[in-house]
Amino acid sequence: MTWRDRKPRLLVVDDEEAILLAVHDYFSHRGFDVSCARDPAEADRHLDQQAYDGVIADLRLSGSDGLEGLQIIARVRARSPVTRTIIVTAYGSLEAEREARRHGVDAFLHKPVPLAEIARVVTSLMDPSLSSES
Amino acid sequence: MSKGRILVVDDDDACRFGVREFLEAHGFEVVEADSGRAAERAFRARRPDVAIVDYRLPDLDAIELLGRLKKVDAGVAVVILTAHGTIELAVRAIKDGAEHFLTKPLELPALLVILERVLEQQWAKRRQAAGSRRDAREAVDPFTGTSRAIRALASDAEKVLASDSPILIQGETGAGKGVLARWLHNHGRRAQEAFVDVNCAALGRELLDSELFGHEKGAFTGAVTSKAGLLEVADRGTLFLDEIGDMPMEVQPKLLKVLEEQRFRRVGEVRDRQVDVRLIAATHQDLSSLVRERRFRSDLYFRISTLPLHVPPLRERVEDIQVLAAQALERLAGELGRRPLALAEDACAALQEYSWPGNIRELRNVLERAVLLARGDVLTRHDLRFELAAAEAEPAAERSLTLAELERRHITRVLADEDGHVERAARRLGLPRSSLYEKLKRYDLARP
Numbered sequence: 001m002t003w004r005d006r007k008p009r010l011l012v013v014d015d016e017e018a019i020l021l022a023v024h025d026y027f028s029h030r031g032f033d034v035s036c037a038r039d040p041a042e043a044d045r046h047l048d049q050q051a052y053d054g055v056i057a058d059l060r061l062s063g064s065d066g067l068e069g070l071q072i073i074a075r076v077r078a079r080s081p082v083t084r085t086i087i088v089t090a091y092g093s094l095e096a097e098r099e100a101r102r103h104g105v106d107a108f109l110h111k112p113v114p115l116a117e118i119a120r121v122v123t124s125l126m127d128p129s130l131s132s133e134s
Numbered sequence: 135m136s137k138g139r140i141l142v143v144d145d146d147d148a149c150r151f152g153v154r155e156f157l158e159a160h161g162f163e164v165v166e167a168d169s170g171r172a173a174e175r176a177f178r179a180r181r182p183d184v185a186i187v188d189y190r191l192p193d194l195d196a197i198e199l200l201g202r203l204k205k206v207d208a209g210v211a212v213v214i215l216t217a218h219g220t221i222e223l224a225v226r227a228i229k230d231g232a233e234h235f236l237t238k239p240l241e242l243p244a245l246l247v248i249l250e251r252v253l254e255q256q257w258a259k260r261r262q263a264a265g266s267r268r269d270a271r272e273a274v275d276p277f278t279g280t281s282r283a284i285r286a287l288a289s290d291a292e293k294v295l296a297s298d299s300p301i302l303i304q305g306e307t308g309a310g311k312g313v314l315a316r317w318l319h320n321h322g323r324r325a326q327e328a329f330v331d332v333n334c335a336a337l338g339r340e341l342l343d344s345e346l347f348g349h350e351k352g353a354f355t356g357a358v359t360s361k362a363g364l365l366e367v368a369d370r371g372t373l374f375l376d377e378i379g380d381m382p383m384e385v386q387p388k389l390l391k392v393l394e395e396q397r398f399r400r401v402g403e404v405r406d407r408q409v410d411v412r413l414i415a416a417t418h419q420d421l422s423s424l425v426r427e428r429r430f431r432s433d434l435y436f437r438i439s440t441l442p443l444h445v446p447p448l449r450e451r452v453e454d455i456q457v458l459a460a461q462a463l464e465r466l467a468g469e470l471g472r473r474p475l476a477l478a479e480d481a482c483a484a485l486q487e488y489s490w491p492g493n494i495r496e497l498r499n500v501l502e503r504a505v506l507l508a509r510g511d512v513l514t515r516h517d518l519r520f521e522l523a524a525a526e527a528e529p530a531a532e533r534s535l536t537l538a539e540l541e542r543r544h545i546t547r548v549l550a551d552e553d554g555h556v557e558r559a560a561r562r563l564g565l566p567r568s569s570l571y572e573k574l575k576r577y578d579l580a581r582p
Contacts, residue, residue: 018422022436090440112299112440114394115433 007033008126009050013043013057013072023056026115027122043072052076052083054122059089059096067096073103084125088113136163136410138253141182143173143199144215145192149240153186156242162249170194177203180408181366182210184233184252186245189216189223197230204231209259211252215240257327257370276314276445278461279454283446287314290443295322300393300438302378303416305445307564308495311416312376314445319372324412327371330364335377335566342385344401353402365398365409373411378438379419379430380566386431389413393437413438418564448490448497455485458494462501463513475505480515488520491544496521542577545570549579 010032012023020036027034035052037043039061046052055076059069073085087100090111097108107121140157144150145168154164165180167173170191177185185203187196194202196214203210211233216223224235234248277288291314294301301318303311312331319329337345340354348363365373375381381389392398393413397406415438422439424430448455459477467474477485490496504517535543545563552558560570573579 016422018425018432018435018439021425022432025432026436112437115436116394 007031008053009033009035010122011035011037011043011046011052011055013037013040013055013061013069015039015058015061019058022115023118026119030119040068040071040075044075047075047079051080053126054084054086056086056088056118056122059087059100060091067099070100070103070105073100073105077104084122086118086121086125088118137161138184138249139163139165139180139182140249141165141167141173141176141180141185143167143170143185143191143196144188145169145190146188149188149238153240153242153245156246157249160246168192170199173199174202174206177210178206179405181207181369183256184211184213184249186213186215189214189218196232197227200227200230200232209256211256213245213248213252274313276310276317278458279451281446281451281454283451284454287443287445291318294318294441294443297441298323298412299441300413300415301441301443302421302438303414303443303445304421305416305418306447306491306493307418308493309418309445309447310494311418311445312374314443315372315374315376315414315416318414319374322372322412324371328368329372329374330368331374331376332364333376335380339382339384342382343388346385347388347398347400349401350403353400357402360400363398363400365392365411366407368411369409371411373413375413375415377417378415379417379421379424381430383429383431386434390431390434390437393434419569448493452486455497456482458497459485459501462498463505466502466505470505473511475508476512478512478514481513481518484515484518489540491540492521538577541573542579545573545577546579 008031010027012020012027012034013036014020014023015038017038020038024034024036035046037046043055043057055072057069057072059067061068069087069089073087076083076085084107085105086107086109087105088109088111089096092108092110100108106125109118109121137160140162142150142153142157142164143166144153147168150166150168154166157164165176165182167176170193173185173187173191176182187199189196191199196216200212200214203212212231213234213236214227214232215236215238217238227235233252236245236248277284277291295318301315303314305311315331316329319325332342332346334342344353344357344361344363346363346365348361348366349357351357351360375389388398392409392411396408396410398409399406421430421435425432425435448458456477459482460474463477464474485497485500492499500518500520501513503519504513508517545559548562549556549559552562556570556574557567560567563570565573
């Protein structure tokens with residue numbers, strides 16, 4: 001793991017701007033380098049530019065019934081096996097969670113979830129001493 | 135949510151442990167203390183509803199402790215336990231304000247009955263203290279009508295009842311956000327507790343601070359006595375914060391702390407207090423744009439926006455207007471002690487054509503005025519005076535306008551009515567002055 005030498009990089013994907021801002025503010029204040037994306041295409045552009053230590057994505061983007069969050073996870077997985085992935089969703093059906101696990105998601109969190117809890121999960125996933133892949 | 139917070143004070147570990155096990159199994163939250171001083175500390179920090187105190191403590195006697203606890207919170211109920219139950223002792227304890235006196239070995243079922251009775255009395259008192267306006271509004275059904283918009287709201291509202299997370303109600307002025315908040319409280323798990331209603335726009339920062347969180351004696355000039363905040367009054371119940379978009383930035387972190395940690399401090403106090411409230415917040419503003427403009431904290435938005443409810447404006451539920459009007463007329467008739475007036479067909483059509491910027495509240499106002507002025511048993515179009523005078527002249531044209539254009543025209547009219555006085559116009563429009571300035575700029579309306 002190299003992120004100990006620099007700020008950990010986090011990509012956050014959510015179609016609601018205010019939520020993006022909330023996650024951005026929270027993690028920036030805690031020493032993360034945070035990029036934001038509103039849709040899968042924008043997330044792709046970020047993923048092409050640099051590697052991320054963690055990706056937090058909403059399950060449903062652009063108000064649709066689809067599970068675009070999983071597409072993003074799949075693309076992250078295809079690029080980098082060490083990037084940690086987290087889905088945060090208000091629509092957490094069991095099937096959705098199973099599907100997410102099948103895509104290799106590391107954590108599946110249900111809203112309402114406090115920001116502090118997301119941070120706890122992110123940090124424990126990124127800490128190499130707790131990670132089998134590092 | 136626990137049934138009640140009980141402080142158990144006894145230096146006998148086994149006895150304390152037994153009582154704790156029993157009470158927790160019956161849904162109470164238990165705080166323990168093994169001495170009088172520890173009891174005082176725990177009492178200040180946790181504010182239990184009832185203290186069960188053993189008569190013999192290593193440092194104080196129960197009667198002395200009783201006095202000290204009552205000084206901190208006169209509303210606390212104290213149950214005294216003793217191994218040597220003499221009549222004199224019991225009389226003295228009760229005289230000094232103990233609610234009950236029990237002898238050891240303790241019969242736990244008897245304790246349970248006493249606790250439940252004491253808590254019931256206490257909560258009845260607290261509900262009265264809340265003095266929340268349990269007026270006619272309480273009975274109003276927020277989901278009257280058959281329109282898709284209102285049925286969707288009814289089904290969303292049903293879904294959030296089971297949860298204890300904060301709810302965010304968004305909708306225009308007068309659309310019925312307060313009525314919905316009240317309904318959610320009355321149908322939720324906290325229905326038997328207080329419903330405390332605070333309008334964030336009506337109070338300045340300092341007043342909102344001390345109203346909400348309370349203050350200690352001497353916290354600021356004029357704070358001659360300590361005062362409990364509305365949060366404490368709402369403990370175990372619902373706190374309804376109307377116009378949360380107007381909550382000052384300085385107050386927002388304190389509210390966030392209440393939501394995340396169930397803790398707060400009175401103004402001027404050094405220790406945290408615990409509180410258990412369900413928050414229902416409402417606003418007519420677009421909170422997410424306030425977040426983008428950095429006028430509302432993003433972390434607070436994140437915390438309160440997961441269960442959003444949208445109250446539709448009246449113009450999006452035209453098919454409900456007739457039944458809403460009939461309901462309002464019946465209500466007015468009741469208040470005036472008259473037979474309800476009927477609505478003529480042309481009046482009904484006029485109501486349906488109007489754009490209702492003030493929503494249901496405006497509908498009631500228009501009907502109330504009409505009822506007072508009407509001479510017959512039937513309201514006709516002629517009896518109706520709308521707040522937007524121009525709407526009467528060209529209702530059809532008005533309805534084909536975009537929302538932005540309608541807003542622009544309405545602002546122009548109100549501003550003209552107020553002789554170009556922005557502050558007065560903002561008040562009438564239910565907007566903060568700064569938002570009105572922004573709109574004036576956006577619509578390119580020069581200020582006269």
